[in-house]
Amino acid sequence: MKKLVVGNWKLNPNTPVEAVQLAEASDFDGVVICPPDIFLMQVGAVLKKAALGAQDIFWEDAASITGEVSAIELKKSGVEYVIVGHSSRREKVGETDELINRKVGAALKAGLKTILCVGETLEHHEQGEDRAQGFVFEQLMVDLKDVIDGEGNLLIAYEPVWSISTSGTGMVDKPEDAAAMIDYIKRELTKLGFENTPVLYGGSVDSQTAGGFLAQETIDGVLVGKASLDPEEFKQIVSLV
Secondary structure, three states, X not given: OOOEEEEEOOOOOOOHHHHHHHHHHOOOOOEEEEOOHHHHHHHHHHOOOOEEEXXXXXXXXXXXXXXXXXXXXXXXXXXXXXXXXOHHHHHHOOOOHHHXXXXXXXXXXXXXXXXXXEOOOHHHHOOOHHHHHHHHHHHHHHHOOOOOOOOOOEEEEEOOHHHOHHHOOOOOOOHHHHHHHHHHHHHHHHHOOOOOOOEEEOOOOOOOOHHHHHOOOOOOEEEEOHHHHOHHHXXXXXXXX
């Protein structure tokens, strides 16, 4: 498969007009754009090449719950991809692996291409490679428990939480180290029955650093945060694929 570039806008921008303008400037083949839910319809209406993605879902379709969006609602609104278990939601919202497991199952059942995010924290990273790998494996075991991916719609995004710019550690992941972890993830996915599952790199990348990660054969693309909000930066990243 061609390497994938996913733009996660998080809580940006602030208006529908800005969202449409950013979408039009980011509309490339091999790209997924994930705006805030409130702008999904406007962004989806202007995308001609890129696919539309969402940043999260609820795990039930017709529940009496306020403020959530179901997998079926997203699918029927033209959404093709959804991010599940992003590090920011694990950290700031307190999402557990058990809850994420329910979301992954619901997303795949609805036919959404599901980007499951996993990755070790600074605490586990500092304990060495074996502990970091073990932590990620534990995430995968719970997140994918009893999950059925009959259509091959599962993707993984490896997020080294300790290396993400918002972590404040100042530490930077190396492409060869990321590739080694992703090789490990792919081996474990095969053992769990998810052979040939694409794995993206979800650390902080920009136009200066993305090339090193994309050059690694085992890395199937990048999940881009802040840099996806700068059209020129994003365009340069896409050009590296």
